Amino acid sequence: QVQLVQSGAEVKKPGSSVKVSCKASGDTFSSFGISWVRQAPGQGLEWMGEIIPMFGTTHYVENSQGRVTITADESSNTVYMELSSLRSEDTAVYYCARDLRDDHSSFNWFDPWGQGTLVIVSS
Amino acid sequence: DIQMTQSPSTLSASVGDRVTITCRASQSINTWLAWYQQKPGKAPNLLIYKASSLEGGVPSRFSGSGSGTEFTLTISGLQPDDFATYYCQEYNSYSRTFGQGTKVEIK
Numbered sequence: 001q002v003q004l005v006q007s008g009a010e011v012k013k014p015g016s017s018v019k020v021s022c023k024a025s026g027d028t029f030s031s032f033g034i035s036w037v038r039q040a041p042g043q044g045l046e047w048m049g050e051i052i053p054m055f056g057t058t059h060y061v062e063n064s065q066g067r068v069t070i071t072a073d074e075s076s077n078t079v080y081m082e083l084s085s086l087r088s089e090d091t092a093v094y095y096c097a098r099d100l101r102d103d104h105s106s107f108n109w110f111d112p113w114g115q116g117t118l119v120i121v122s123s
Numbered sequence: 124d125i126q127m128t129q130s131p132s133t134l135s136a137s138v139g140d141r142v143t144i145t146c147r148a149s150q151s152i153n154t155w156l157a158w159y160q161q162k163p164g165k166a167p168n169l170l171i172y173k174a175s176s177l178e179g180g181v182p183s184r185f186s187g188s189g190s191g192t193e194f195t196l197t198i199s200g201l202q203p204d205d206f207a208t209y210y211c212q213e214y215n216s217y218s219r220t221f222g223q224g225t226k227v228e229i230k
Contacts, residue, residue: 044210109157110167
């Protein structure tokens with residue numbers, strides 16, 4: 001059974017970057033994709049992007065303006081999400097989640113999820 | 124982009140009630156829809172995928188239906204543990220868009 005454990009909360013200044021980690025256990029890491037989804041305070045959920053370590057491929061939400069970078073370290077079963085040029089609107093809980101799809105779907109749903117990492121952007 | 128609209132935004136109900144939440148897509152998404160439950164301070168938890176397939180370990184009082192543009196999540200016999208926020212998510216498009224959520228409150 002896959003478990004995802006994320007790094008701890010961060011407080012960052014506007015304009016800086018943050019790198020959040022997500023360590024997977026319980027299954028072959030490279031056999032599935034990992035997505036990042038964020039949730040601003042009191043708001044809904046927004047998919048940010050994914051990595052598929054087996055193929056070394058990444059996909060990002062179309063309005064990310066190149067600020068999101070997702071990488072993977074297969075030796076440690078860890079995925080990283082780096083968000084640059086931080087602004088106050090980036091204050092949110094960031095979740096990693098495993099991608100799941102069936103034989104006929106082009107895209108995926110998410111299960112399980114990490115516990116979430118709160119990132120606060122404040123001067 | 125596909126827009127996902129849930130209704131109602133908030134629902135007040137009592138233990139034992141049958142509750143229905145609707146999710147509408149701005150264009151057809153076949154049956155590529157998932158439902159999640161989220162409790163305060165916790166990560167979302169998968170309930171249903173492919174519109175009506177119950178995730179393992181999820182109580183059978185949860186059920187999903189629909190195809191195309193209109194979908195429902197039904198809780199038959201609301202339990203105290205079910206008071207939470209519920210989200211739908213389409214996976215017919217690259218953006219994998221979520222609905223805005225439906226909060227189920229105690230009446």
